[in-house]
Amino acid sequence: MTAMMATQAGDPAAFARFDLTRVETPAFVVDAAALRRNLAILSDIKARSGARILLALKAFSMWQTAPLTQAALDGTCASGLWEARLARKHYPGHVETFCPAYKAADLPEIAALSDTIVFNTPMQYARFRDLLTRTGEDFDVGLRINPQHSTGDIPKYDPASPGSRLGFPVSQLREEHLSGISGLHMHSLCEQGFEPLLETWERLEPQIAPYLARLDWLNLGGGHHITRADYDRDGLVRLLTAIADKYDLQVWLEPGEAVALDAGILVGQVLDTFRNGDTDIAITDISATCHMPDVIEAPYRPAMLGEATSGQVHRLGGPSCLAGDVIGDYAFAQAPEPGVRFAFLDQAHYSMVKTTTFNGVPLPSIYLWDSGTDKLERVRAFDWTEFERRLG
Ligand SMILES: Cc1ncc(COP(=O)(O)O)c(C=O)c1O
Structure with a gap:
């Protein structure tokens, strides 16, 4: 041989x-063949669960590979204005932008580039709501929540660690915070298997269940090591399907690392x-x-x-x-x-971009x-x- x-x-x-x-x-x-291998796995998850999957540009944004990645995926998620520009210029599909805090001067262009804008707090959205309406652009708005359930070992890489600045603490979430909001966004994992996602969901669900039925979507973020050989993909498909069926909404994932793992x-x-x-x-x-x-x-x-x-x-x-x-x-x-x-x-991931x-x-x-x-x-x-x- x-x-x-x-x-x-x-x-x-x-x-x-x-x-x-x-x-x-x-x-x-x-x-490119390694990317295709990862993308085939992600396509299979999409087909079996009905979930939509975005590429997190922060992890891997070698935009010359966009035709390859976007043949399988539904779009990209951007971390602010510059990634949103990269997304719209080079990557077909949905553009979701999330930034822990926006500058007013950037928002009109972000609104023009994005299909979805996710805010870190309801207060920030309330502050910018009129400005966004005045842009006349067509986008929907999401709110990132923090599940306040930590499953990561290293606080630096754990968006759900105590005192985290990432996402509005779910314990503070009230009906009035959802005015104008189409979906909830949660990102609390880093290089993790399916079990921490399930555990987090089981803690989170009772707290957001009253709101989910009237939302259009739920985004479960990134950090899912879906393309790793030992990842429980059947478990993931079961969970995503169950959430979508129970609440009649579109589930999204936005992995970065899993797209370019070992590539x-x-x-x-x-x-x-x-x-x-x-x-x-x-x-x-x-x-x-x-x-x-x-x-x-x-x-x-x-x-x-x-x-x-x-x-x-x-x-x-x-x-x-x-x-x-x-x-x-x-x-x-x-x-x-x-x-x-x-x-x-x-x-390939998190080195080239840094x-x-x-x-x-x-x-x-x-x-x-x-x-x-x-x-x-x-x-x-x-x-x-x-x-x-x-x-x-
Ligand atoms: C909001 C958000 N979405 C998606 C990702 C992608 O995570 P990963 O590359 O670990 O899948 C990150 C990573 O930090 C993130 O902060």
Whole structure:
């Protein structure tokens, strides 16, 4: 069996047969077949449950893939004016915009771009209601509620943690808050399976049941790791169908990560190695702080493509001045000489959207690969003017 045949197109393991020297570094390489694999799962959920699914642009907004993602999905959700512009310009389908707080000056354009505008508090909607009416635009309005039931382990990534600013506390929700509101929005998960959703719903339902029957829709947000192999998809379909039937409304989901899960790598190279005390160090052209900030923020240790199980361990870090610009300790079967290529797995979501040019560190190029056909296309390369333009 050849290496080409050993893995299926779209399988995360398919990256093992991507020749890392085909791209300059640093570079994101996104596998179109992996996106198709995730989208097929999401399409199946839609077909079986009747739910509609939006792509959360905050997680993955490589807009050249819009024809692919939107062939399966119903639209996008945007985090404010700029993402709403990106959505309307590049992505067909429904545009829902949610921002924890809007600026009055942005709202007329947001109203023109969006099919749905979701507010974080009824008070903010009340403040802007006349302004929105005056725009004469056609959109509906939702209210984000906070279920006040926390299922996440890390408060930083838990929108339902005590004292969270995200969503109007459901315990405060009253009939009068729903004037002019077509739907409720809830987003309380992060990289979670079905069970925390079910648990949250069971706590929330009695509190919102009196209102649901006369609303048009309910949006259960993102954070659902639907495309992960162990996700209980049948359970999700049962829950979504039951909610829609019981309350006669349209259910929406807006995952980001699940769309691009395991669909991209970040390729880099070793620039120099040396030893400090007991630590072998490799400086690379991938920076944690500039290219994978969640490594420091979460924090987490990204998995390396084909990581050796034994061998010389090196501490990989970026070329910036930040002492903490460290990616992690990785074993190499052979000593990582300058020029050696490597790649970190699962970097399509929440890395590409967060890159910066701190220290003048170059931005990674963006490539689209198809592990089914082996076609490789450079979608974008950046030069130093990206850095210059942002600073004066
Ligand atoms: C309101 C909202 N919707 C959707 C998402 C997408 O979540 P995920 O990418 O974890 O599915 C987020 C993520 O922060 C969010 O804040």
